[in-house]
Amino acid sequence: MLATGAVAVTLEDNADQPLLEPGVGETPLWRQTRLTGLYPADTDMAAVLATFPEQVLAEGSQRVEILEDKDWEREWMQHYRPMRFGTRLWVCPSWITPPEPDAVNLMLDPGLAFGTGTHATTELCLRQLDELSPVGMTAVDYGCGSGILAVAALKLGAARVLGVDNDPQALVASRDNAGRNAIPEQLLPLALPGDIPMDQWSGNSDLVIANILAGPLLELSDTLLRFLRPGGTMLLSGLLNTQAGELCEHYRSRISLSVSAEKDGWVGLVVVCLLYTSDAADDASSV
Secondary structure, eight states: OGGGTOSEEEEEESSSOOOOOOOTTOOOOOSSEEEEEEOOTTOOHHHHHTTSOHHHHHHSOOOOOOOOOOOHHHHGGGGOOOEEETTTEEEEETTSOOSSTTSEEEEEOOTTSSOOSOSHHHHHHHHHHHHHOOTTOEEEEETOTTSHHHHHHHHTTOSEEEEEOSOHHHHHHHHHHHHHTTOOGGGSOEEOGGGOOHHHHTTOEEEEEEESOHHHHHHTHHHHHHHEEEEEEEEEEEEETTTHHHHHHHHTTTEEEEEEEEETTEEEEEEEEEOOOHHHHHHHHTO
C-alpha cells in the first residue's frame, strides 16, 4: 500500500484472535487481517486496487470511504481526558491543564509505549499505588512501558524507581514522561533487562511493580523476587481473574499473594505477607 501512495497503513485483527504481547522486533499476523490504507483525496482508488493480486481481491472484501477533513495530527488527543485514581492521583494528558492543580498530577504523553491509564490493569496499579502511599520507598517497575507507574510512584513520594523494559521505545517514552514531570534522571534510572546493575538493586527494593502478562509473571518470578527486600511489597497485574489462582500458587512457597482489586475481568495482586525463609531468600538472591 505504501508503494501505491498510502500515507499510512494499519493492520488489525479481523477474527478476534488477540496477539497480546509480541516480542521486540516480532511482527506476527492474525489468521484474518484487516488492512486499511489512508490515501490523499485525489487518489485513483480503482488504479490502486488494480495493483493487488487477484487472489487477494477474490478472497477478501474491499471498501473505499471518503473521510471528513480533520487535523488528524491532533484528532487522537480528543480521546484523552484527565483521570483520577484513588484519592490524590490524577493522570493528565500533557496538553491539558490539570483540573485540580493542588493534587498529585502526573502529566503524560504515552508515545509508542503501553500505559495511558485507560486500561483496566494500569488503573488497578495506579489505585493501589495511591493507597500504598510509597513515601520514601525504593521501587522497581518491571515492564515500565510509558513510565506511568514509575513516575506515579515518584510523584506519590517514592525515593527512587528503576524502570525496566525490553522495548527501547518504552525507555524513550519513560524518559520523556519523566521530563514532563520534572523527575531527575538519577531518581528514575532506566534499563533493558540485560543492563540492570543488580549489585545495586538485588534485595534492596521496598516495592516491586510488574504490570505485564500472566506468562511473563510466571517466567520472571525469580527475577522479580530477587529485587524485593524481606518485608517488601509486590504489586502484580496484567492477568485475567481466571489466571490469578495459578499465579498465586506459583509464588506461594515464597510469598503470599491475594487479589487486591478487579476490573473488567482483570485483576491486581498484592503481597499481603512476605513468607521468605532464609533458604528461600538465598534461592531468590542467587538467580
